[in-house]
Structures are given as C-alpha cells and as structure tokens.
Amino acid sequence: GNSVTQMEGPVTLSEEAFLTINCTYTATGYPSLFWYVQYPGEGLQLLLKATKADDKGSNKGFEATYRKETTSFHLEKGSVQVSDSAVYFCAPGGATNKLIFGTGTLLAVQP
C-alpha cells in the first residue's frame, strides 16, 4: 500500500523566510498527491494537488511539483507570513483516493 514520510517539525521561521517541507512517498500504481493544511482551530483543507508526473500544484504562494523519479512532493513558499502558521500534511491518494497522511509538520512563523 501507499506510505508517506514527511519532514518532522516543528519548523520555526521568521516572516518572509523561505520554506521547504520535504515529503517522499511509496505507492503502488500512480497516485495523486496532495498537501492539506490545518490552521489552528480549523478543519483540514486542501492546499494544493498534482495528479500526474511533473505537474506543479500551487495555491496561496505555495508550490509543489510531482517528482515521480524521486517519489517526492516537497512543499515550498518563497516568503512565509505569520498567517501561514499551521500543520501541513502531505498525502498520496490511490485509485479510490483514500488519502494516506504523513504525521504532519507544524510550521510556526514569527513576526
């Protein structure tokens, strides 16, 4: 079955710093790849997705590229804001799109 290894947190950055959160996966078949975010006190919501190799998902200044050759889907943002403080989850989805979540990476952005 699918599995995912995600960069452990917490990650603490100053505002406007560059962010990378690493994510690698193992999968049977050809999964779609997702990043979900959980802001404090809120439910899980989709941040971005990519459904085939070399696709780049992007949203709110965040980007991630589906790298089939390295089985990776690293999340990046050029300049983080305090409002980006949240827990980020990488998740491959299989044929039925059941999501296999990583342990989550807590991001804390300081002003």
Added chain:
Amino acid sequence: GAGVSQTPSNKVTEKGKYVELRCDPISGHTALYWYRQSLGQGPEFLIYFQGTGAADDSGLPNDRFFAVRPEGSVSTLKIQRTERGDSAVYLCASSSFVGGPRYNEQFFGPGTRLTVL
C-alpha cells in the same frame, strides 16, 4: 454553500458502551470517507463509500467498527464495546466523482472528538 457537517462535535462515553457518529456530506457528493486522527498524528483512513456501498473498508481496525450510508448521503460510523484506545477525532470527508475519485478534492468536516473513559 454548506460544507460537511458532523454530529456530535464532542462525545464522551464509558468503556464498553456503543456510540454512533454522524456525517452529512456536501450535497451531490457521491464519495464519502471516514478517517480518525489521534493526537499528534495525521488522519488514518477507515472506510470509503461510493454511493451506498462501502467500496473500501480496509482501514476499519476490527469488527467493533461498522459504517453505513443507506441512501447514499448521510453516513453513520458505529463503534461497539468502545475501548479507551478508540479515543480520537473522527473525521468525515466527501468529494465529487467527476473524472474519478483520484482527481477530486476531499472536503473535510470539523470532526467528532470521541473520548472513552
């Protein structure tokens, strides 16, 4: 429009009791998923419904857990003889099926926090 709703938001029960957790998906979404999230962990898949049928129940931990979706809309997750280890946040998500499930965003509800004393 209305999102995914779950009731109750909190449930406290005693070990050995039976509980039911309800999920109302977004109208028109044929795919429905249940996950559970323990403290400090990512959500763990439990079961997937396509319409009324359970298309994948491989994540249910044992036969104390059962879920139904009789009319293809509302779903109920049922847990018999609850144990302390069942304490977690139970999340429901729904998605449309346009083009197949792997292309579609799952919309998550706020969850039901279950505490087994």
